[in-house]
Amino acid sequence: MSFDLVDLENLMVDDDFAIIHDALNHHHFVLFKKQQDPSPRAQYELTERFDPASEEYGHDKTADNYIHGYFMGIPNQPQVQIKGHGFIKSFMGLQDIKLRHPHHSRTYSEVISEDQGDDAYTRFNRWNIDAGLYDLNPPKVTTLMAVQVPKCRRQTILYDDGYGEKLTAPLNMLSPEDQEFFRTSKAEYAPHPYNWVKPAKMHPTGLSVYTEGREKPESKLPPIDPSKIQILPMAWKNPVTGKLSLQVHPAPIRKIHCADGSIIDILKEVRDLMYRLQRPAISPQYVYAHDWEEGDMVLFNNHGVSHTVVGSLKPDDIRVFRQCNLAASEPPEGP
């Protein structure tokens, strides 16, 4: 759903916010056009409005140092993070910053070569939910604002997973047995999940990682507090519609807790099972690829959809985005 002419700098009255809250929960994606002006404070306050008891950014900076290679907090409003690509001389109190857009060649086994047309083809980087998945609860919403985007180029996203699909541009697609499985099962995430999974190579669709024993052993991770390990429902209930979404972050999941009390803890089995359950949702007809314009402020329902970075940028492209999400004050509600 798209809104024009909304003054995000001045906090809206409760009735206005209720419309946005409703739109997000029904449509999962809300777009405000021409939002060059809102301050980082206004972006933070809009994000916080969805969960007034939340306060801190959705990732722990020390535990998730891999994630923070791509983000930088704005000095006066550290919950609003800068991400993008290229060298920026000065931006909102940050000087001489070098931003890095992830490139598929860094993390994939199946690299698209320059001969194939590295600029014409690309991959989904990594399907994800914005969530620390260790100690911190998954944020309810992410706000993402395009400050500067490179000039528009079209790239084709290759799947290369044998399903024969590519993209130039819900749960009821699963069998009743699979629906029952994810309704009643829970996902356990690795401690320090992003550090743990970082060495693993991505599957070409960005929806999984290869199981080759590359994950970091616990001895190489920061100290682990077992009480911070997250075991979350696979199905998260929408607070407005009551509908369930299959919300599993496929890269850092380590185990599946089944309804009968058994635990699937063989990593390849966990990943193969999740791939089969989640793959239908990334078929081209279910993927929305947003054509970013400067001034777009996007809100996505972090408890209802997955998302991914996409596209390959050239070394001299400049891209600047402001992103904010806040660790939720409570875990997601299951069925």
Ligand SMILES: [Fe+2]
């Ligand atoms: Fe994300």
